Ligand SMILES: Nc1nc2c(ncn2[C@@H]2O[C@H](COP(=O)(O)OP(=O)(O)OP(=O)(O)O)[C@@H](O)[C@H]2O)c(=O)[nH]1
């Protein structure tokens with residue numbers, strides 16, 4: 444499917460934007476700075492755990508991991524889980540054996556005599572930490588949800604009490620609130636993080652996010668949006684795309700315009716509603732898998748032959 448659409452974009456001779464206008468955006472304002480409390484509580488819960496399981500979003504394997512995790516929680520063995528693989532362009536997870544192996548080969552300090560394992564699940568917001576705990580519990584104990592999950596960042600608000608996920612070996616996990624890095628390196632990294640839903644959309648602006656999404660999809664030649672919304676063709680102009688999306692979805696509104704001859708009702712596309720639908724459709728994976736860190740991966744020395 445992706446190849447067919449690639450031909451479509453090329454044949455139309457459309458020139459995609461080479462860069463996204465980043466100037467004038469203040470990334471610091473998008474990311475809330477109130478997460479220190481969560482991190483402090485996580486630090487004070489360290490004595491309860493043998494291992495740290497950090498969950499991150501597979502679409503941004505390099506962007507936005509919080510360096511403070513290593514600094515403050517780095518004493519314990521650390522497993523990195525890249526979640527949301529179904530949404531990422533990558534080619535299952537053996538978490539419990541990995542944790543037991545890692546803990547077995549590290550110092551357990553005062554917990555050396557304990558027969559049970561306990562790991563703390565950490566990560567930036569909305570990457571699926573709580574979902575992972577529920578999934579492991581379902582898989583190993585056939586038990587239902589033990590911790591709340593939701594499509595917005597900030598669902599888990601505190602370090603939770605431990606949740607059993609396995610009987611043999613006896614393993615418990617601590618769920619924690621998402622903690623973002625205190626400083627986001629660049630506006631583009633901020634946009635990627637926002638596109639993955641790690642901050643509330645309104646902080647960045649749904650239309651800005653929709654524009655960055657369109658820019659990314661076109662740059663990556665992922666033209667699934669053209670088919671999904673039945674558009675005339677691929678296009679790099681967000682206003683034009685959102686207008687067509689709004690009309691397609693019937694998301695239009697009547698607006699009164701004052702003319703020389705009186706009030707006239709004009710049908711206007713509902714751009715915010717179209718932007719919201721575009722973002723949600725992307726996040727549900729309906730526009731295909733994506734690797735938002737492709738540029739960083741290509742620049743990194745290991746990518747060179
Ligand atoms: N597509 C997809 N969605 C997932 C996956 N794992 C979790 N989600 C969704 O991601 C959203 C966030 O999941 P949570 O488990 O609440 O994430 P969290 O990291 O605990 O979030 P906070 O508590 O807010 O920090 C929910 O809508 C989940 O359904 C996955 O593997 N694939």
Ligand SMILES: [Mg+2]
Pocket residue numbers: 572573574591592598599618619620
């Ligand atoms: Mg959570």
